[in-house]
Amino acid sequence: MHDREPAADALPYAEVTDDGYAVRAAETFTVREFGPALLLSGDCPRCRHPVTFPVVDHVYRHGSAIPPGDPGYRTVLCTCDAEHPGRPAGPAGCGAYWTLRLEART
Template identity: 40%
Template sequence: MANPPAHKELEFDEHTEDGYSKAFVDSCTEETPMRRGVLLHGLCPRCHGPMDFPVVSQANRGTRSKGKARTATVPLLCTCTRDHQGRPGGEHGCGAYWNIELS
């Protein structure tokens, strides 16, 4: 992503919208392999804050049938470290959440 959108200083709000999944996937710059999955790097689709989200693939995929790709619905939430007024103590993000499909 050449010019990422500027961070929006929104109040904390547990919120989702239909376009969040596609917006996050389109913003992902890389997947860093981890011992039991991957770390996704992208932008929150609501506040545009940079975020990393670990996906533990061993727990999501199980065994694979020969020749068949397996997908998993993975719930994500904003984990940006930017300030969002009204955010509960000890929490990260702006409150946005969405699902993505991983294979």
């Protein structure tokens, strides 16, 4: 049986998460300002395809929306353009999701 060989190009779609995804994403993703938003980009920790997430919401705005001590955890999804067998119509990506910790800057 060879059903667990790593083969990123043929990775089947699966809605999964793993503690390691967040760790890897934190190490490899870059964040840059894009107007009023932030643009996170890097390789999906599951399928290794490049993905980009625009983050536009009140979490990053200065003001009352940020609860004290809230580091800004966000769940993000893989949004790669590559084909993943078994992917339902509509969603992009390989199905991987993980939590990203956003640090609001002053």
